[in-house]
Amino acid sequence: MADELNFAIEIPCDGDGFVLLQCSQCGELFKLRPDDCESDEVAEICCPSCGIASDSYVTDDVLEFAMAVAKNEAFSVLRKEMKELERKTKGRAVSFKAGNFPKPDDVPVLQPSIDTLAVATCTHCRRQMKVSLLLSMSVFVCPLCGVSNFNDR
Ligand SMILES: [Zn+2]
Numbered sequence: 129m130a131d132e133l134n135f136a137i138e139i140p141c142d143g144d145g146f147v148l149l150q151c152s153q154c155g156e157l158f159k160l161r162p163d164d165c166e167s168d169e170v171a172e173i174c175c176p177s178c179g180i181a182s183d184s185y186v187t188d189d190v191l192e193f194a195m196a197v198a199k200n201e202a203f204s205v206l207r208k209e210m211k212e213l214e215r216k217t218k219g220r221a222v223s224f225k226a227g228n229f230p231k232p233d234d235v236p237v238l239q240p241s242i243d244t245l246a247v248a249t250c251t252h253c254r255r256q257m258k259v260s261l262l263l264s265m266s267v268f269v270c271p272l273c274g275v276s277n278f279n280d281r
């Protein structure tokens with residue numbers, strides 16, 4: 129049996145290519161482009177609302193999704209092993225029958241878009257992000273360069 133389970137979880141982008149992130153400090157939701165998140169020029173990502181850089185911006189939805197995928201993945205590997213054992217022991221004095229495994233959980237549907245977020249462009253680094261309407265109309269910290277953007281419209 130393999131010691132490790134390797135599988136990738138794809139976090140869906142919205143129609144504009146943004147992924148949803150959530151600040152673990154204040155719970156603020158915002159969106160960034162994956163390219164910008166992974167860019168070498170971006171030292172750390174900070175929250176547009178509280179300005180604090182967190183270790184993790186994974187939303188609860190994504191976490192739940194990842195857990196469900198991991199569980200199903202583990203079950204399917206186990207089920208394969210059991211079937212193999214069943215096949216190998218068939219007709220022997222001691223045989224093994226794989227019982228019924230619990231059905232895989234329904235993987236929750238990830239909602240990539242939250243419509244209350246508005247596209248904002250940082251006046252400093254010119255990168256685009258999506259922040260809550262409230263922030264975009266007042267002041268937000270650019271998650272990518274850390275400069276505060278004031279809306280002076
Ligand atoms: Zn925050």
Ligand SMILES: [Zn+2]
Nearest residue numbers: 250253270273
């Ligand atoms: Zn910026």
